[in-house]
Amino acid sequence: MKPFTTHTGIVATLNRANVDTDAIIPKQFLKSIKRTGYGPNAFFDWRYTPDGDPEMSFELNQPRFEGRSILVTRNNFGCGSSREHAVWALVQDGYRVIIAPRKEAGDQRLPAFADIFRINATKNGLLVVEFSENEVNAIFNLVNTHTGLQAAVDLEKQQVEFQGALPTIYHFDIEPRTKEQLIKGLDDIEQTLLYEADITRFEEEYDLFTL
Amino acid sequence: MGKTLFEKIWAKHMVRELSDGLSLLYIDRHLVHEVTSPQAFDGLRLAGRKIRVPELAFATMDHNVPTTEDRLDIKDPISRNQVEALKKNCEDFGVKLFGLGDEHQGIVHVIGPELGITLPGLTIVCGDSHTSTHGAFGALAFGIGTSEVEHVLVTQTLVQQKPRTYKVEFTGRLAPHVFSKDMVLKLIGTIGTAGGAGHVFEYCGEAVRSLSMEARMSICNMSIEAGARAGMIAPDDTTLDYITRQERLYAPKREELERARAYWQTLPSDGDAEFDQTLTIDAGSIVPQVTWGTNPEMVMDIDQPVPAPDSATGYSRTDVENALAYMGLEPGVKLTDVDVEVVFIGSCTNSRIEDLRRAAAILDGRKKADHVQLLVVPGSHQVRLQAEAEGLDWIFKAAGAEWRYAGCSMCLGMNPDQLLPQQRCASTSNRNFEGRQGKGGRTHLVNPEMAAAAAVAGKFVDIRKWPDI
Numbered sequence: 001m002k003p004f005t006t007h008t009g010i011v012a013t014l015n016r017a018n019v020d021t022d023a024i025i026p027k028q029f030l031k032s033i034k035r036t037g038y039g040p041n042a043f044f045d046w047r048y049t050p051d052g053d054p055e056m057s058f059e060l061n062q063p064r065f066e067g068r069s070i071l072v073t074r075n076n077f078g079c080g081s082s083r084e085h086a087v088w089a090l091v092q093d094g095y096r097v098i099i100a101p102r103k104e105a106g107d108q109r110l111p112a113f114a115d116i117f118r119i120n121a122t123k124n125g126l127l128v129v130e131f132s133e134n135e136v137n138a139i140f141n142l143v144n145t146h147t148g149l150q151a152a153v154d155l156e157k158q159q160v161e162f163q164g165a166l167p168t169i170y171h172f173d174i175e176p177r178t179k180e181q182l183i184k185g186l187d188d189i190e191q192t193l194l195y196e197a198d199i200t201r202f203e204e205e206y207d208l209f210t211l
Numbered sequence: 212m213g214k215t216l217f218e219k220i221w222a223k224h225m226v227r228e229l230s231d232g233l234s235l236l237y238i239d240r241h242l243v244h245e246v247t248s249p250q251a252f253d254g255l256r257l258a259g260r261k262i263r264v265p266e267l268a269f270a271t272m273d274h275n276v277p278t279t280e281d282r283l284d285i286k287d288p289i290s291r292n293q294v295e296a297l298k299k300n301c302e303d304f305g306v307k308l309f310g311l312g313d314e315h316q317g318i319v320h321v322i323g324p325e326l327g328i329t330l331p332g333l334t335i336v337c338g339d340s341h342t343s344t345h346g347a348f349g350a351l352a353f354g355i356g357t358s359e360v361e362h363v364l365v366t367q368t369l370v371q372q373k374p375r376t377y378k379v380e381f382t383g384r385l386a387p388h389v390f391s392k393d394m395v396l397k398l399i400g401t402i403g404t405a406g407g408a409g410h411v412f413e414y415c416g417e418a419v420r421s422l423s424m425e426a427r428m429s430i431c432n433m434s435i436e437a438g439a440r441a442g443m444i445a446p447d448d449t450t451l452d453y454i455t456r457q458e459r460l461y462a463p464k465r466e467e468l469e470r471a472r473a474y475w476q477t478l479p480s481d482g483d484a485e486f487d488q489t490l491t492i493d494a495g496s497i498v499p500q501v502t503w504g505t506n507p508e509m510v511m512d513i514d515q516p517v518p519a520p521d522s523a524t525g526y527s528r529t530d531v532e533n534a535l536a537y538m539g540l541e542p543g544v545k546l547t548d549v550d551v552e553v554v555f556i557g558s559c560t561n562s563r564i565e566d567l568r569r570a571a572a573i574l575d576g577r578k579k580a581d582h583v584q585l586l587v588v589p590g591s592h593q594v595r596l597q598a599e600a601e602g603l604d605w606i607f608k609a610a611g612a613e614w615r616y617a618g619c620s621m622c623l624g625m626n627p628d629q630l631l632p633q634q635r636c637a638s639t640s641n642r643n644f645e646g647r648q649g650k651g652g653r654t655h656l657v658n659p660e661m662a663a664a665a666a667v668a669g670k671f672v673d674i675r676k677w678p679d680i
Binding site for chain 2: 016018022027031074076080082083085110111114115119120124175176188193195202209
C-alpha cells in the first residue's frame with residue numbers, strides 16, 4: 001500500500017448526504033476481475049450524460065474543481081453495498097482525502113462515513129477525515145468563495161490547512177493504529193501473519209460447539 | 212453483569228486483543244461470490260499464498276447470472292469471464308463451489324442457511340453487505356470488502372473494532388398482511404440509514420419470537436440499510452426446527468447435534484445483560500411500508516402522502532428535492548394513485564419459499580395488469596424446486612409472471628434483468644438507491660404481498676384492503 005504522510009491538493013465539494021456506493025461505482029463496472037480501471041467511472045450516472053459527455057450540472061464536473069484530490073461531502077458517505085470497487089474508483093480518479101461531518105442530533109450520532117467504506121478506504125491508502133458539522137459547513141463556504149481552494153493535509157499532525165484568504169487549520173482524530181498503517185503503508189495481511197502462532201494455538205483448542 | 216448474545220460470540224472468537232480496542236477475530240464460515248472475490252484470489256497468487264482453511268470457504272454464483280431458461284450460456288462476455296474466474300479460483304485453491312447449474316446454486320444468503328453452513332454461534336463473513344442476513348440464526352455475520360476477503364482467505368481471521376450493542380425490541384404482534392419486511396423498514400425509517408452505524412442490532416420481543424426463520428432473515432438482511440454491520444436474533448426452537456427439519460448438508464448431526472444444541476441454548480442474551488442503546492417499537496401498530504425516495508430511510512406508511520421538501524423532517528431540503536425529482540413524484544401524492552410498470556419479487560431479502568407462498572396467495576386466480584412486467588425470481592434452485600413441488604409456479608405463470616431461475620437478478624441488475632430509465636418498480640428487494648435496479652429506474656421497496664398486489668392492480672395497493680380495492 002502507498003504510504004500517506006502529507007498531501008496538498010485542490011478541494012472539491014459534493015453537497016449530498018448518504019452518498020451510497022452504488023452511486024460511487026454503478027453495478028456494470030463490478031464485472032471486472034481487476035483492481036484497476038475504475039477511475040473514469042466514479043460517479044458514472046451523475047457524471048456523464050446518456051451520450052457519454054460530461055454532465056455539466058454535476059457538482060464535481062465544474063471547471064473550478066479540475067485536478068481536485070480532496071473531496072468534502074456530507075454525512076454517511078459510502079453507505080450501502082460493501083463493494084471495495086467504490087474506494088478503488090475514488091483513488092483511481094485521483095482522490096487522496098475525503099472529508100465528511102459527523103453529526104450529533106439529540107442522542108443520535110450520525111457518522112461521517114459508513115463502517116465498511118471506512119475500513120475499505122484505509123486498506124487502500126485513502127484518508128477519511130471526520131470534522132464536526134460546523135467545521136464542514138465552514139469548509140463548504142470556503143470552497144464556494146475561493147476558486148481553486150487548496151488544502152494541505154498532514155496526517156502526522158492530524159490537521160488540514162485550508163489556504164484561503166486567511167489560512168484555516170482544523171484538527172482531526174484518528175485511531176493510532178489506522179494512522180500508523182497509513183503513514184507506513186503497512187500490509188494488513190503481513191501484520192496479522194505476525195500472530196500466526198496465536199491463530200494456530202486458537203485453532204488447536206477450538207471447538208465450534210462449546211462456549 | 213450478564214452478557215449479550217453478541218458479546219458471547221465475540222468473546223469465543225477472540226484470537227487475541229490488539230492495540231486501540233481492536234481484536235483479531237476467528238472466522239468460522241466464509242461465503243464467496245463472483246463479484247467481490249476475483250481480486251482477492253489474484254492477491255493470493257501475487258503473494259504466493261494459500262488459503263489457510265479451504266474447507267471453511269463456500270462459493271456460489273449469484274450476482275451476474277442470467278435467470279432465464281438459457282442461463283447456462285452467459286451472453287455478456289464480461290459477466291461470463293467473471294463467473295469463469297470464480298470457477299477457476301475455486302479449483303485452483305480448493306474451495307467448494309455451488310456453481311451455475313448446481314442443484315444448490317442460489318443467492319449466497321439463501322443457500323448458506325439452506326445447506327446448514329449458517330448455524331447459531333458462528334462468525335460468518337462474505338464480501339457482501341447483506342451478510343447480516345445470517346444473524347437470524349444467532350450468528351455474528353457481517354459484510355466485508357475485497358481486501359478483507361483476501362485477509363480471511365489467508366489468515367482465517369479479521370482485525371475488527373468491537374461494535375456497540377443495540378437492542379431493538381418489537382412488542383406485540385403484527386397485524387394481518389404486515390411482514391417482517393415492514394418491521395425493518397419501520398425501524399430504518401425511525402432511526403435512519405446511519406442510525407445503527409458502529410452497532411450490532413439484537414432483535415427481540417414477542418413479534419420477533421413469533422416469526423419464522425425466513426421472516427427473521429428478512430429483518431436481519433436489512434440491518435445494513437440502517438447502517439449496522441450486523442443484526443442478530445437469539446436462537447430458539449424455531450431456529451433448531453429449521454436446522455433439523457430436513458437434510459442439511461453441513462449441519463451437525465446425531466451426537467454432534469446434541470452437543471451443538473446444548474451450546475446454542477447458552478447463547479441468548481442474559482436477563483441482566485446491558486446494551487449500549489435500546490429502542491422499542493410496537494409491532495402491532497406497524498402498517499405496510501413503502502419507500503418514496505432514494506434510500507431506505509425515505510419510507511412511509513402506505514396510506515400516507517409523499518412528503519414535501521419543507522415538511523420532511525430529518526432531511527435537508529436538497530436531499531428531498533433530489534429524491535422526488537429522481538423518483539418523478541410530487542409532494543402530497545398517494546402512492547395508491549401511482550402506476551407501477553415492473554414488479555420484482557426476489558432478492559436475498561424476500562425470495563424464500565415463504566415469501567413466494569404469500570405472493571402466490573395474492574396472485575392465485577388473478578392476472579397481472581397488462582402494462583406490468585412481473586418477475587418472480589426464487590432465491591435458490593432449491594427454493595425453485597420447492598415452489599414447483601407446491602405448484603406455485605403454475606399460479607405465477609397463470610398470473611402472467613415470468614418464473615425465473617435463482618439469482619440476485621433485478622435487485623441490482625448486474626445480469627440482464629434491469630429497469631429502463633424512469634420505469635417504476637414495486638420491489639421486494641432492499642435498496643432503492645438511484646440507478647440500483649437500472650440507470651434511471653425508480654424503485655419502491657415493499658413486502659411480497661404488496662408487490663404481488665401491485666402487479667394485479669397496476670398501481671400500489673394498501674394490502675390491508677385487499678381484495679376489496
